[in-house]
Amino acid sequence: MKLAFASTVAAALLAVGVTAASAQEISSRIIRFGFGLPEASNQGRAAKFFADELARLSDGKLKMRTFGDAKLGSDVQMQNALIGGAQEMMVGSTATLVGIVKDFGVYDLPFLFADSKEADAVLDGPFGRKLMDKLEAQGLVGLVYWENGFRNLTNSKHPVAKMEDFSGIKLRVMQNPVYIDMFNSFGANAVPLPYSELFSAMETGAVDGQENPVTTIESAKFYEVQKYLTITRHVYSPWIVLASKSWYDQLSGDERKILQQAAEAARDFERKDSREASLKAIDALKSHGMEVTELPPEELARLKEKAQPAADKFAAEGGAEVLKELQDAIAQAK
Ligand code: TF8
Structure with missing residues (x-):
């Protein structure tokens, strides 16, 4: 009897405690x-x-x-x-x-x-x-x-209108093997760097180019140090x-x-x-003096083909399952 009473009280106290706590749980x-x-x-x-x-x-x-x-x-x-x-x-x-x-x-x-x-x-x-x-x-x-967003290419050397134009460009990429492999396969010289070092690397000429969405190219004022923008939309980031x-x-x-x-x-x-x-952004970048090149579909197809080994390597090094899952999820979203 006594025990039952005690546990009822305990339960009641607990209930009060819980309510009081949740009212001020921030x-x-x-x-x-x-x-x-x-x-x-x-x-x-x-x-x-x-x-x-x-x-x-x-x-x-x-x-x-x-x-x-x-x-x-x-x-x-x-x-x-x-x-x-x-x-x-x-x-x-x-x-x-x-x-x-x-x-x-x-x-x-x-x-x-x-x-x-x-x-x-x-x-x-x-x-x-x-x-x-x-x-x-x-x-x-x-x-x-x-x-x-979708990433696009900029550089300070020359317009990039076809794959051959990547050659000779020292291109900053994110610190990620897929990017390094991909841009090397296009013929660029990929240099992995933290974003926080990118602007000064372009300013001093340590790199010639980079790739980011047009929103970033505009807000970070890359147009001050990059003349050529190529719309590639190569990766959705x-x-x-x-x-x-x-x-x-x-x-x-x-x-x-x-x-x-x-x-x-x-x-x-x-x-x-x-x-x-x-x-x-693209109009704004033009008004800041950037020269904009649209990559034609046949060039995009060539890039896609060239990048295939980078994708194969990712799959072979343990990424096959997650890649398959992503491809299935994208197919479902279509
Ligand atoms: C890059 C990314 C950047 C991000 C950001 C600073 O190029 O696209 O947008 O790292 O968070 O590094």
Whole structure:
């Protein structure tokens, strides 16, 4: 009898405790959110949106401080800071995650996605989630994908209108074997470098060219040091919003929910904003003096063929399964 009473009281106390806790399960926290592009870029605008949304949903308790221009380090440095628990969050390229989860190289294989609609369906669907979940064992939590976009080529030497024109161009690529193999196979001399070192490498002539979406070419003012733009759309590049797992594990369920909700709202904002910006970017780049070349379909087909060994190598070195899964997911999205 006494025992039954005691356990009823205990249960009641527990219930009260749980309700009281859940009503205030948002602590006051500072979240350092780093990224590589300037504040005045699609990445910077979305970071600001994310911070505002987080503040709104948490009554100002989750305070996100944004640090653009690689102020907290390059993408790879920030990934390591997240893993070590020295930084809470970041957004950056998926391509530089290959040192942590090799399968991420699959997004870098050229000419996979036909358009951003396909990319959204695959990234936001089970394929994108499954790949993100592989990060957890390595100390990172993936929240959402944002759009970096279809990548295009720029250089300071000469117009690139056909594959032979790649020859002799020292081309900065992301630190990722698929990119190195792909551009070497086109005849360029691929130089892997962190994004944070790219502008000065072009300025000093350490490299002649680079490849990025037109939004970045515009916001990072690459037109100041690059004369020739070639529309190649060779890879659709996602960005990924990451959290430190050791930090994320300390969050309450409510905090995680709010974080995810704000990240998704920022994703939707970012994709819309990036797509609008990319429609205007080519004209803006022309007005800054860039010479724009459209690569004809037959040249694109040649590049695709030339890049095949890079894709085969990725598959042969353990990537076959994830590549097949991605191809199936894209086929489904069509
Ligand atoms: C690159 C990427 C960049 C990202 C960004 C700084 O070329 O396209 O957009 O790394 O987060 O490195």
